[in-house]
Amino acid sequence: MSRAPFDALVTQHGARVWRVCRALLDEADADDAWSETFLAALEAYPTLAHDTSIEGWLVTIAHRKSIDVLRKRARLVVGDVPDRVAPATGRDLDLARALAQLPQRQREAVVLHHLGGLPFAEVAVQLQSSTDAVRRASSDGVRRLRVLMGEQP
């Protein structure tokens, strides 16, 4: 079985990957994370298992690369809350800042499901968890986001 040209993946999932990156980062950093996501995917692509869900795979890399950039920017150690997200404008900044303050599990579930557009079952596969657990984490995460962003619960 042969693989689709990698270019087709960029066309099909480019916007989705950018949504994930931009949810956590300002625009310039999101562009960087977007490139790093597709470069990492390009490197692994020829040997990727044929039954892999392409969108789940890409969204998970995008989340990981975005966190890498966040850590680099904020000089975080694992588990720390970032004290600063690089400056941006408008509501997306509020979302990025709020997302960065969620516990890791909640943030992963929210980003993969709400920004990456993965069904909970696929999120569960990517996070090696159960559908119920990731659904709960996402729901808790969204509730927490509303509080952080000053919306009435």
Add this chain to the structure above:
Amino acid sequence: MTGAAGSLPGAGPTLAPDALPRLRARLADRAAERGLLDVAYRALETPVGTLLLAGTPKGLVSVTFDGAAPDETLGRLAATLSPRVLEAPARLDPAARAIDDLIAGRARAFAGPLDLALARGFGRDVVERLREIPYGETRSYAEVAAAVGSPRAVRAVGTACRRNPLPIAIPCHRVVRSDGGLGQYAGGVDAKRALLAVEGAALAD
């Protein structure tokens, strides 16, 4: 959980439609820097049709006449060369200029490196002989068959010419029928006639 309770606060980010081409161009550059761009491609508008040019780090590897609808060729390149295929127009600018120059009659030979990875076996032998046909001249399929040492393989030579992975750059258009007819061409007979006319080749019409 019902209704808006399950959705994100705020609209969430969306990618501006004009941002993707810029991101793609940068991705292609970085991929090339890191040695991850195995096959670069671009479309090229020419008087003989919209071409699809594809190149590897070794050189131009494929020219086809389906630049307006390249999916089938890109799928074939992914299967035969590498699935690491990206649109990268800038990387193929020199090859595009060299092809343009040939079509316009400004050059007599393709200026730049060629990668013959897609020409194998007998097809490779034929393609190598095609490169020896002088500018502005033609040879018959039978003559090429004789040149590769298989004088009876006239039909196979025709097939090899049609499958030349690098038409225009490697002049399969200079091979015509013994009776003076133009014979077939991957880009259509009109394209073949136009390419020979630019070279000033004598055509029996």
